[in-house]
Every structure is written in C-alpha cells, then in structure tokens.
Amino acid sequence: MADIIKLEKVSKIYGDKIKTQVLFDLDLAFERGSFNSIIGASGSGKSTLLNIIGTLDKPTAGKVLIGDRDVSILAKKQLADLRNSTLGFIFQFHYLLPEFTALENVLMPHRIKGGGVDKSTFKKAEELMDMVGLSKVKNNPANNMSGGQQQRTAIARALMNNPEIILADEPTGNLDSDSTENIYKNLREINERSETTFVIITHDRRIAEKADRIVEIKDGKIEMDVSR
Amino acid sequence: MRLSFKIAARFLKFNLAQTFLIVTGIAIGVSVQVFIGLLIQGLQQDLVNTTIGNSPQITISATKEAAVIENWEEAIDEIKENEPGLSAISAAADGPAFLLKDDRSDPVIVRGWIFEDAEGIYSIEEKLVEGRLPKEGEVIAGLNLKDELGLSLNEEMKLATASGRIEEYRISGFYDFRVSSINSSWVITDIKTAQGLFDYGDEVTSIEMQVQDVFAADIIADSINNRIDNEDLIIDNWKAQNQELLSGLNGQSISSIMIQVFVMISVVLGISSVLAITVMQKSKEIGILKAMGIRDGDASRIFLLQGLILGVFGAMLGVALGLGLSVAFTTFALNPDGTPVIAFYINYGFIALSGGIAILASLVASFIPARKSLKLNPIEVIRNG
Ligand SMILES: Nc1ncnc2c1ncn2[C@@H]1O[C@H](COP(=O)(O)OP(=O)(O)OP(=O)(O)O)[C@@H](O)[C@H]1O
Ligand SMILES: [Mg+2]
Numbered sequence: 001m002a003d004i005i006k007l008e009k010v011s012k013i014y015g016d017k018i019k020t021q022v023l024f025d026l027d028l029a030f031e032r033g034s035f036n037s038i039i040g041a042s043g044s045g046k047s048t049l050l051n052i053i054g055t056l057d058k059p060t061a062g063k064v065l066i067g068d069r070d071v072s073i074l075a076k077k078q079l080a081d082l083r084n085s086t087l088g089f090i091f092q093f094h095y096l097l098p099e100f101t102a103l104e105n106v107l108m109p110h111r112i113k114g115g116g117v118d119k120s121t122f123k124k125a126e127e128l129m130d131m132v133g134l135s136k137v138k139n140n141p142a143n144n145m146s147g148g149q150q151q152r153t154a155i156a157r158a159l160m161n162n163p164e165i166i167l168a169d170e171p172t173g174n175l176d177s178d179s180t181e182n183i184y185k186n187l188r189e190i191n192e193r194s195e196t197t198f199v200i201i202t203h204d205r206r207i208a209e210k211a212d213r214i215v216e217i218k219d220g221k222i223e224m225d226v227s228r
Numbered sequence: 229m230r231l232s233f234k235i236a237a238r239f240l241k242f243n244l245a246q247t248f249l250i251v252t253g254i255a256i257g258v259s260v261q262v263f264i265g266l267l268i269q270g271l272q273q274d275l276v277n278t279t280i281g282n283s284p285q286i287t288i289s290a291t292k293e294a295a296v297i298e299n300w301e302e303a304i305d306e307i308k309e310n311e312p313g314l315s316a317i318s319a320a321a322d323g324p325a326f327l328l329k330d331d332r333s334d335p336v337i338v339r340g341w342i343f344e345d346a347e348g349i350y351s352i353e354e355k356l357v358e359g360r361l362p363k364e365g366e367v368i369a370g371l372n373l374k375d376e377l378g379l380s381l382n383e384e385m386k387l388a389t390a391s392g393r394i395e396e397y398r399i400s401g402f403y404d405f406r407v408s409s410i411n412s413s414w415v416i417t418d419i420k421t422a423q424g425l426f427d428y429g430d431e432v433t434s435i436e437m438q439v440q441d442v443f444a445a446d447i448i449a450d451s452i453n454n455r456i457d458n459e460d461l462i463i464d465n466w467k468a469q470n471q472e473l474l475s476g477l478n479g480q481s482i483s484s485i486m487i488q489v490f491v492m493i494s495v496v497l498g499i500s501s502v503l504a505i506t507v508m509q510k511s512k513e514i515g516i517l518k519a520m521g522i523r524d525g526d527a528s529r530i531f532l533l534q535g536l537i538l539g540v541f542g543a544m545l546g547v548a549l550g551l552g553l554s555v556a557f558t559t560f561a562l563n564p565d566g567t568p569v570i571a572f573y574i575n576y577g578f579i580a581l582s583g584g585i586a587i588l589a590s591l592v593a594s595f596i597p598a599r600k601s602l603k604l605n606p607i608e609v610i611r612n613g
Contacts, residue, residue, distance in 0.1 A: 047611075056519055056607045077523055084521025091610055095516045099235075099242040111231045112522045157520075 003029040003065075004165060004197050005053055010062035012048055012220075022048050023220045025062070030213075032164075033195035035188065037208040040217035046201045047092060047169055049217065053199065054087055054167045055079055067164070084112050088158035090168035092201075095154065096142035102153045103129060103138040109160045128156035131186050133179065147174040155183065159190065168200040172207070184210060232526050235517075236533035239510060250502050251542045254586055257495035258546020261488050261582045263553045268484040270572045272477050276442055279473055282405070284318075284349055284436030285445045285466045286452065294460035296431035303456065304435060310455060313448050316348025316438040321419050323426040323433070328386040328394070329377050336373070336415045338387065340422020340432075349438050352403065352416070359401025364418050366400040370411030374402050387415070387425065395425055442466070488582075492589055500593035503535060507597035514601050515609025528598035535594025542590065543583035551579070 005028075012023040022045045030036055040046050051057040052064060055071050064071050066086065074082065083089075088109075096105045106125045107117055115121065129138045132152035137145055142153065151174050158166055166187075172180040184207060191198055200211070208214050216224040240247040290297050297303065300319050308317060321340035326333045343361050346352060352361065359381050362368050367385055379385070384396045397417065405411055423429065439445050449465035456463070467474055507514075514527055551574070558568040 051607060051610065054519075056610060080518070080521045080523045082521070083519060087521075089519055091519075093610075095512075095519075095610070097513050097516060099238045099513070108517075109520050111234075112517070112520055112526075114231075 002032055004032040004067050005030040005199070006063075006065040006068075007053070007059075008063040008065070010049075010052060010059045010064065012045070012052065012057070013060045021220065023052075023059070026220075026222065028215065028222065030197055030199060032197055033191070034213060035191045035198045035211050036200065036213045036215065037211035038199065038201045038215045038217060039203070039205070039208050040223070044217045045220045046217050050167050050169055050199065050201055054089055055083060056089075084109060085161055086164050088161065088163035088166045090151075090154050090158045090166065090171040092169040092173070096150055096157075098141065098143040100142060101139050102134060102142055102145060102149075105142050105153055106138075106156045106160055109157060113161060125156070125160060128159055129153075132156050132183065148176075148179065151175065152179070152183070155187075162194065163196065165197045165199070168198070170201055170203065172202075172204070180204070180207065229526075229529065231522075232529040233533050235513075236530045236537060239506070239513070239530070240534060240537060243506070243509070246502075246506075247538070250499065250538050251545060253498050253502075254495055254538060254542025254590065255545035255549055257491050257498075258543050258582055258586045259549035259553060261491050261586075262547055262550025262579055263557075264487050264491075265484060265578055265582060266550070266554050266572050266575065267557070267570060268480050269575055269578065270570045272480055273573045274571060275473070275477065279470065280442060280466045282350055283466075285439050285442055286437040286449045287434055287464050288437075288452070288456070289434040289462050289464070291460050291462060296428050296433055297435065297461065298431060300432045300435060306455065307435075307437075307452055311448055311452060313439050313441060313444055314437055315440045316345070318342060318345035318349055318436050319419070319432040320346070320434045320436060321422040321426065321428050321432045323422065323428075324390065325415070325425070326388045327373075327377070327415065328388055329379075332377070333388070334373075334377065335413070336387070337413050338367075338415050338417060338422055338425060340417050340419040340425075342419050346436075349436055350405075355403045355405055356401050357404045359399070362397075362400045362417050362421070364420050365397055367397045367415050367417040367421070368401040368403055369399060369415055370413070371402055371404045372408050372412035373415075376412065385415070389425060391427070393425065393427075397421065492585060495586060496589045496593050499535065499538065499590050500596050503531060503538075503594050503597045504600070506534065507531060507600050511601075511604055512609050514604050515606040518604070518606040519610060524602050527604075528601045531594050531598040531601055532591060535590045535592075535598075536587065539587035539590025543586040546586060547579055547583050550582075 007026050007028045010023055010026045011021065013019050013021045026049070038046050038049070048057065052059050066082065071079065071082070097108065100108070103125055106128055107121070110117065110121055126135065126138065129135050132155055134149060134152055137149060142150065145153065151171065155171055158168070172183055175183070187198060190196055202208050213227040214224070215222060288297065304317055304319060308314065319342060323338050325336055325338045327336045343352065356368070357371065359368065369379055369385070373379065379399060381399060381401070383399050385399050386394060386396050388394045403416070419432070439448050445465040446467045449463050453463045517527060554572045558570070558572050561569045563569055
C-alpha cells in the first residue's frame with residue numbers, strides 16, 4: 001500500500017551556538033491506514049520526530065512528505081489547512097482552550113475548517129465525547145476537568161475532522177489501564193473503519209505491541225523497526 | 229471572521245475583571261473628551277448667542293450718498309431664493325431723531341420694522357416687558373429710556389427729525405434688550421411710520437439677516453455681495469466687526485482640540501499596552517489554535533476584534549458617562565437666578581465623533597498584538613508545555 005507519510009534523511013539540530021543534534025538522517029515511511037507505535041527512552045527524540053511529521057517543527061535537513069506533498073514548499077495557508085483537515089494532533093500535554101467547554105473544544109477543529117455547526121456536526125462531537133466516556137462532563141469548562149478527562153477530550157478533538165493521519169504523543173499517559181485499554185480499542189476501530197493512519201508515541205510496551213508496527217528510537221536513530 | 233469574533237469575545241469574557249478595567253479606562257478617556265468638548269462648545273455657543281444671537285449677522289445698508297435701498301423687496305426675494313444658509317431676513321427703515329419731553333431733547337434712533345420678519349432676528353416679543361407691539365402711528369421704547377425720561381404707557385412721544393419735522397406717536401409698550409445702549413436709544417416702530425417720519429417713501433435703509441451657521445456669515449456675505457453687485461450698498465457681517473471675539477473662540481477651539489488629542493493619545497497607549505499583554509497571556513491558546521490549523525489571518529483578527537469590542541463598549545460607556553457628567557453639571561452648577569452656569573448644547577455629531585475616534589484608536593492599538601500573533605510559532609507553545 002502507498003506511503004502517506006515519508007521522511008527522507010531528516011535531521012534535527014537544536015540551538016545556534018551550542019548545537020545539539022537530536023535526530024540523525026532518519027529515513028522513515030508510514031503506510032496509509034496503518035497503526036504504528038513509536039517507543040524509546042525519554043529524551044531520545046520521539047516528540048521532536050512527531051512534531052516534524054506534523055509540520056509544527058521544521059527539520060534542519062531532509063524532506064517530509066505528507067501524501068506525496070513536500071511540506072517545505074507549502075504556503076502558510078496551505079500548511080494551516082493541512083494541519084486542520086489532514087492531521088489530527090494529540091499532544092503529550094493535552095492543551096485544551098480553557099475559555100471553552102469540553103464540547104466546544106471538540107468542535108473547534110470543525111469551526112476552524114470554516115463549517116457552521118449544524119445538528120449532525122453537533123451529534124458527531126457528542127458521539128466522540130461519548131466514545132471517550134465523557135458525555136457527563138461535556139459541558140464543563142475545559143479547565144474544570146481532571147487531567148485524564150482533559151486528555152480524553154483532546155483525543156475526541158483530534159478525531160473531529162476525520163483526519164487521514166492521527167499523531168499522538170503519549171495520549172493515555174494520565175489514564176488508568178482500563179480507560180487506556182478502552183481508548184485503544186476505539187482508536188483501533190476507527191483505524192479499521194476509516195483507514196485513518198495512526199502514529200502513536202507510547203511508553204507502554206503492552207500498547208505498543210498491539211500496533212501493526214513498532215519503531216524504536218534511540219539517541220535520534222532508528223534502533224528497531226518491526227511489523228507484525 | 230465569525231470564529232475569530234467568537235474566540236475574541238470568549239477571551240474577553242474569560243478575563244472579565246481585566247476586560248472591565250480596560251473598558252473603564254477607555255470610557256473615562258471618552259467621557260472626559262465628551263464632557264470637555266461639550267463644555268467648551270457650550271461656552272462658545274453661549275458667548276456667540278449673547279454677543280450676536282439677537283442681532284443681525286449680515287447687514288446690507290445704503291451708503292451715505294444713496295441713503296435708501298431701492299427695489300429692496302426684489303433684493304430680499306433674490307437673496308432668499310439663492311442663499312439657503314439664511315435663517316431670517318428683515319428690512320428696516322432707520323433714522324436719527326430727537327425725543328422731546330419737557331425741556332429735554334434726547335437723541336434716539338428710530339427703527340421701523342416689519343415685525344413678523346424682525347421677530348426672526350430680534351425675538352422682540354420675548355423682550356416686550358409691558359404693553360404690545362406698535363401698530364402704525366405707535367412706538368415702543370426701551371426700559372432705560374422709560375426710566376430716564378419717566379415715560380408711561382399710552383403717552384404720546386414727540387419726535388423731531390433733522391429736517392425739522394415733528395411728529396407725535398402713542399407709546400404702546402416697553403422692551404428690554406438687556407443691552408443698555410439699545411435700551412436707551414432705540415425707539416422701535418412699524419416700518420410705515422418710520423418711512424413717513426423720514427420721507428423715505430416706500431424705501432428702506434437696511435436689510436438685516438441671520439444665518440444658520442454663524443461662522444459662515446462672512447462667506448454668505450461675500451456671496452450676497454457678488455450677487456447684488458451694487459456700489460450704493462455696503463454689506464457687512466459680524467465676523468468683520470468682532471475680530472476679538474473670533475480670536476477668543478479660536479483659542480478655545482484649539483485648546484479643546486489639544487486636550488482631546490492628549491486624551492486620545494493616552495487612551496491609545498493604554499489600550500495598546502494592555503492588549504500587548506493579552507497577546508502574551510493568550511500565546512498558549514494561539515499556539516494551540518495554530519496547531520489545529522487556524523489561519524494566521526484569523527488568529528490575528530482575534531486581537532483586532534478584541535480591540536474593536538473593547539473600543540465599542542468603552543465608547544458607549546464613555547459617551548453615557550460624559551453625557552451624565554454634562555447633565556449633572558447643568559443641573560447642579562447654577563447661577564443665583566437658577567439658570568445653568570453653562571448651558572450644554574448636545575452636539576450629536578461631536579459625540580459620535582468622540583466615540584468613533586475611541587473605537588478607531590482601539591482598533592489601531594490592537595494592530596500591534598495582532599502583528600505579534602502572526603509571528604507566534606505553535607511549536608514554542610507545544611514544546612514548553
Ligand atoms: N528547544 C530545544 N532546544 C534544545 N534542545 C531540545 C529542545 N527541545 C528538545 N530538546 C532536546 O532534544 C532531545 C529530544 O527531545 P524530545 O522531546 O524529542 O524527547 P522525547 O523522546 O519526546 O522524550 P520524552 O519521552 O521525555 O517526551 C532532548 O534531549 C531534549 O533535551
Ligand atoms: Mg516527548
């Protein structure tokens with residue numbers, strides 16, 4: 001199957017005076033519709049890699065292609081639209097907008113896309129909240145929820161625009177094992193139903209092992225890459 | 229745009245205390261602006277009214293050689309037709325005379341008016357303190373003349389002209405112009421009576437006018453001069469005769485503008501510094517929104533709209549406060565006789581302008597944070613937790 005994400009010789013060096021190289025000439029591709037996990041020690045460069053895939057950060061050298069398009073040549077507006085419609089982020093720190101309720105946060109990607117919120121959109125947002133087990137607190141202000149609830153809200157938000165790619169950085173870091181289990185079951189279902197590509201960073205080996213493919217990063221290089 | 233507005237409104241609502249503080253700041257600036265502006269305009273209006281409000285602002289008179297204005301009725305019709313800026317026009321037949329009473333002989337000016345026209349300039353009915361307006365063969369005199377000579381109602385007044393004619397007229401009333409030079413010298417009568425006394429026939433000696441915009445009197449006078457183009461006539465306007473008053477008014481206007489400019493500058497500085505802080509406060513939110521794909525234009529519009537909303541509310545509150553202050557001032561700052569020290573003239577155009585400038589200033593002030601938000605890179609926020 002075709003690759004939806006492709007990295008060619010991607011390097012990342014932080015800092016101007018004191019340079020720290022975090023990623024070293026990575027060549028990596030992910031197939032459309034695949035469910036992938038990235039593991040590795042803390043500080044190995046996982047988040048850096050994911051942010052580069054998600055166009056939030058720029059590689060120091062190398063190319064990133066999303067669906068065959070070189071993202072380095074995209075105009076700012078095209079980049080924004082790509083982030084909005086093609087990519088769904090779940091950050092290591094959940095990052096909700098505290099000024100809005102949980103449900104409004106979930107609707108935000110749709111609003112940014114420019115669509116009005118009609119009944120079906122609303123229903124979809126509610127279904128997502130239901131899926132992550134938050135239908136009871138959906139109208140809470142975002143900062144009036146527990147860390148785990150906020151994280152689940154962020155997951156629902158990432159799914160709102162049916163993106164082709166979901167990039168998740170420790171999406172269940174704050175959750176107990178039952179909720180974690182449940183959420184992965186749901187994500188997997190979405191993956192199978194709608195061919196959404198998942199790239200998920202996790203510390204949890206049990207979770208990683210349920211993915212189609214495990215990529216291990218060590219000191220900015222690919223240490224291991226196994227597919228089932 | 230709708231999304232930017234929604235987010236802007238929500239940001240402002242979320243930091244309600246801060247929002248309230250900024251709105252109050254703008255409102256105080258606007259209210260000072262409105263109050264001072266209206267105060268100075270009221271002062272000027274008062275000054276203009278007392279000085280020229282009840283006198284002709286443009287006067288056409290005959291030269292000494294010509295003595296009378298011929299075809300004055302046609303002239304009035306022509307002026308009326310072509311000068312829309314006039315609010316009143318009235319012909320007068322004037323002449324000098326001596327008032328003879330007992331052994332005394334006092335110089336007076338006899339003024340013959342068509343009362344329904346003259347009313348528009350002199351508001352004579354308001355000034356009548358005793359009796360009624362004169363009919364043909366009757367006159368009214370000022371209070372000063374009455375007291376000085378001991379005149380009484382319905383008494384006959386004996387007037388002598390330079391040509392030696394002596395006539396008697398019944399005194400039908402007394403007026404008070406609140407200007408002693410007028411009160412002691414004008415004997416006002418019906419136009420026919422004056423024409424008869426001075427042998428003017430059907431002619432008059434002057435045409436007097438008031439204009440809607442008193443400060444345009446010189447321009448209108450020039451235009452009338454060009455239209456009439458008659459060397460026997462002299463056209464004068466109040467501005468040419470009141471240079472000192474004019475420069476006083478000008479000075480007031482300039483100081484008023486200065487005050488308003490400084491108030492506006494402080495409002496702009498205040499808003500822009502506070503809005504610059506809010507962009508720092510909201511940099512996390514902007515970063516998240518950008519990571520979700522909000523376009524830069526929409527993101528910076530959030531701050532412009534915040535500026536606009538703050539400006540609109542600040543302006544509305546400020547106008548209300550300023551008007552309230554003005555009303556309080558006219559209600560509580562009174563002269564001993566109960567009239568307000570300064571009567572405010574509610575100038576809606578000026579109030580709208582003050583509010584509009586405040587809104588514009590808020591919008592301009594919010595350009596700085598809006599620009600700053602363009603440079604904000606989401607990764608800064610995502611990385612730093
Ligand atoms: N802005 C930065 N400037 C300099 N060094 C940085 C910067 N951001 C990250 N690093 C460094 O890059 C390395 C990789 O960081 P990264 O966040 O990608 O690690 P990670 O694998 O996601 O770790 P964790 O599992 O703890 O989240 C770290 O050594 C970190 O100190
Ligand atoms: Mg990380």
